[in-house]
Amino acid sequence: MQFSSRFTIATHILLCIAMFQDEHKVTSNFLAGSINVNPVIVRNILGSLSSAKIVEIKPGVGGAFLAKPSEEITLLDVFKAVEKEESLFHFHENPNPECPIGRTIHSVMDDKIETIQSAMEGEMKDITLSRLLREANEKM
Amino acid sequence: MQFSSRFTIATHILLCIAMFQDEHKVTSNFLAGSINVNPVIVRNILGSLSSAKIVEIKPGVGGAFLAKPSEEITLLDVFKAVEKEESLFHFHENPNPECPIGRTIHSVMDDKIETIQSAMEGEMKDITLSRLLREANEKM
DNA sequence: ATGGTTGTAACAAGAGAAGTTACAACTACA
DNA sequence: TGTAGTTGTAACTTCTCTTGTTACAACCAT
Numbered sequence: 001m002q003f004s005s006r007f008t009i010a011t012h013i014l015l016c017i018a019m020f021q022d023e024h025k026v027t028s029n030f031l032a033g034s035i036n037v038n039p040v041i042v043r044n045i046l047g048s049l050s051s052a053k054i055v056e057i058k059p060g061v062g063g064a065f066l067a068k069p070s071e072e073i074t075l076l077d078v079f080k081a082v083e084k085e086e087s088l089f090h091f092h093e094n095p096n097p098e099c100p101i102g103r104t105i106h107s108v109m110d111d112k113i114e115t116i117q118s119a120m121e122g123e124m125k126d127i128t129l130s131r132l133l134r135e136a137n138e139k140m
Numbered sequence: 141m142q143f144s145s146r147f148t149i150a151t152h153i154l155l156c157i158a159m160f161q162d163e164h165k166v167t168s169n170f171l172a173g174s175i176n177v178n179p180v181i182v183r184n185i186l187g188s189l190s191s192a193k194i195v196e197i198k199p200g201v202g203g204a205f206l207a208k209p210s211e212e213i214t215l216l217d218v219f220k221a222v223e224k225e226e227s228l229f230h231f232h233e234n235p236n237p238e239c240p241i242g243r244t245i246h247s248v249m250d251d252k253i254e255t256i257q258s259a260m261e262g263e264m265k266d267i268t269l270s271r272l273l274r275e276a277n278e279k280m
Numbered sequence: 281a282t283g284g285t286t287g288t289a290a291c292a293a294g295a296g297a298a299g300t301t302a303c304a305a306c307t308a309c310a
Numbered sequence: 311t312g313t314a315g316t317t318g319t320a321a322c323t324t325c326t327c328t329t330g331t332t333a334c335a336a337c338c339a340t
Contacts, residue, residue, distance in 0.1 A: 001223055001327085002230040003141050004297060008249065009232050015241045015248075027316065034239035035232060038299055043317065060307030062316040075252070083141055090142040090328095092149050092175055099174035101155045104279045108155075109148065112215070112267055119263040123256045132248055139244045141296085144328060167285065178330055183286065200338035202285040230297090286337075295328080306317075 006082040009035055010045050017055060018070050018133050025063040045082060052081035070133055076124035088117045146222040149175055150185050157195060158210050158273050165203040185222060192221035210273055216264035228257045
C-alpha cells in the first residue's frame with residue numbers, strides 16, 4: 001500500500017505556483033509540463049487545493065495563485081486536501097463478539113492507531129511550503 | 141488511500157495466539173472465526189508473520205505459536221511483515237528536468253518523506269504485543 | 281490409513297489510481 | 311461580438327490491489 005501520487009503532485013504544483021506566480025500565468029498545461037502528467041490530473045488536484053482554500057484559480061482567463069502566504073501552508077494542509085480518508089488504517093469490520101479478543105480489539109487498538117496517525121500528521125504540520133521553497137532555491 | 145486490513149488482522153491474530161496458545165491449538169479456522177474473515181486470508185497473513193519469524197506454525201498437525209516473547213514483538217514488526225512497500229508515498233516518476241522545480245523536487249522532498257515515515261514507524265515501534273495483551277485483559 | 285490442518289494456486293468481484301478524449305462554460309481582449 | 315485560451319467535469323479505459331472463494335496437494339500425529 002502506498003499513498004497516491006496526488007500528494008507529491010500537489011506539493012509540486014504549489015512549489016511551481018509559489019515560484020512562478022509573479023512572473024507569468026501558471027496554467028494547468030504549464031504545471032502538467034513540469035510534473036509530466038496529464039493536464040486533467042492537474043486540474044483535478046488543483047480543484048482539491050482550491051476547495052481547501054490553499055490556492056485560487058481564475059476561471060476563464062486561467063492561472064493559479066496561492067490563497068495565503070507560503071509560511072502558512074503546511075504539508076498537512078496539502079495532504080488533507082488531496083487524501084480524503086479519515087483514518088489511515090482499514091480496520092476489519094466485524095470481529096466476533098463471542099471471542100474475548102474479538103470483543104475488545106477495537107477498544108484496545110483504536111487509540112493506538114490514532115496515536116500513530118497523529119505522529120505522522122505532526123511531522124507534516126512542521127513542514128511549510130516556504131521552507132520547501134527556500135530549500136529548492138538553495139539547490140538550484 | 142488506506143492501509144489494507146492485513147495490519148489489524150495480523151495484530152488480531154497475534155493477540156489471539158498470545159492469549160490462547162497455552163490453552164488450546166490455535167488454527168487458521170479458529171482465528172478466522174474470531175476475526176470473521178475467510179480462513180485463507182488468515183493463512184496468507186500467518187504465512188507473512190511466519191516468514192518474518194514472528195510466529196511458528198506446525199504444518200500438518202496445525203497450530204500457531206509466538207516465535208518470541210510478546211515483549212519483543214512491536215507493531216512495527218507486524219506492519220513490516222504484512223506491508224511490503226518500502227516507501228509510504230508514491231512519488232510521480234518523471235518530473236521535467238527543464239523546469240527548476242521539476243529538477244529539484246526529488247532532492248527537496250525525499251528526506252521530508254523519510255522523516256514523516258520515520259515518525260510513524262517510531263510510534264509503532266513503541267507499542268509491544270505484551271502491552272496490547274495487558275490492555276485487552278484489563279478491558280475484559 | 282485417516283482426519284484435520286497448512287500452503288497455494290486459480291479465479292472473480294470490487295475499488296481506486298491514472299491516463300485520455302471530449303466538450304460545455306467562462307473571461308479577457310481584439 | 312467573436313474568438314482564443316482556459317477551467318471544470320463527465321465518460322471511458324487500463325491497471326493494480328484487496329478481499330473473498332473454491333479446490334486440492336502436502337503434511338503429520340494418532
